[in-house]
Amino acid sequence: MYRRSAAAAVLLTAALTLTACSSGGDDSEAKVKPPASSAAPDPADTPATPATAEPAADAKPTGPVLPDAKLTPKTGSFTAQEKKYLSGRVPEKMDPAAVLQTGQEACQRVARTAKHDKDAATGAVITGEIPGAKDAITYLCPDQKPILAAAEKGFAEGPKQSPAAGGYRALTQATNCTWEAKGKDGSVLASGPEAPLKAGDKITATIPAGTTEFNSSGCYAWIPA
Numbered sequence: 001m002y003r004r005s006a007a008a009a010v011l012l013t014a015a016l017t018l019t020a021c022s023s024g025g026d027d028s029e030a031k032v033k034p035p036a037s038s039a040a041p042d043p044a045d046t047p048a049t050p051a052t053a054e055p056a057a058d059a060k061p062t063g064p065v066l067p068d069a070k071l072t073p074k075t076g077s078f079t080a081q082e083k084k085y086l087s088g089r090v091p092e093k094m095d096p097a098a099v100l101q102t103g104q105e106a107c108q109r110v111a112r113t114a115k116h117d118k119d120a121a122t123g124a125v126i127t128g129e130i131p132g133a134k135d136a137i138t139y140l141c142p143d144q145k146p147i148l149a150a151a152e153k154g155f156a157e158g159p160k161q162s163p164a165a166g167g168y169r170a171l172t173q174a175t176n177c178t179w180e181a182k183g184k185d186g187s188v189l190a191s192g193p194e195a196p197l198k199a200g201d202k203i204t205a206t207i208p209a210g211t212t213e214f215n216s217s218g219c220y221a222w223i224p225a
Contacts, residue, residue: 066092109130
């Protein structure tokens with residue numbers, strides 16, 4: 001059974017150890033190995049961070065940050081989009097290039113995951129398993145915006161309050177996925193799966209109008225069907 005690793009924002013101190021984003025050769029070495037029971041990314045390639053109900057944004061420093069006028073690398077220059085990404089997120093006395101690498105790494109991981117499985121990439125953005133993916137895609141790799149757009153319509157497994165009524169699809173093939181829709185009085189309006197799941201089955205749920213809480217387990221993440 002696939003156990004989704006809990007996901008956490010990248011520590012800025014660890015950013016100094018990240019290698020620069022490579023533009024070639026990495027795809028053939030991609031670590032993405034979707035397990036048979038789930039479309040989620042390989043946990044070995046995923047830092048620990050708690051799942052969230054919507055795409056997770058970068059954690060920005062709470063202390064003093066470099067003003068935009070000082071966002072310059074030791075060598076070369078930043079593009080306009082890179083400067084927008086760095087604005088407000090570089091702690092004082094830290095090399096902006098090191099912070100930029102965290103965003104480049106997020107882009108790299110989204111791209112290589114999407115190449116193998118777009119559902120896995122979408123789910124990883126929804127749950128926060130690729131930390132900072134939302135801002136990274138927005139400013140550094142806009143070619144991945146279709147993944148972000150899909151993620152922004154979805155939500156992670158667990159309790160979801162007042163979900164929009166309609167059909168949804170789970171981004172997993174795990175046979176232990178279960179769900180339940182409850183009304184205001186706590187009564188069960190619908191639940192699933194309606195029949196035993198088999199490996200490879202498409203997992204869907206129809207959330208009735210009037211649902212005040214939708215609970216699911218083993219389903220990873222949901223997007224509109």
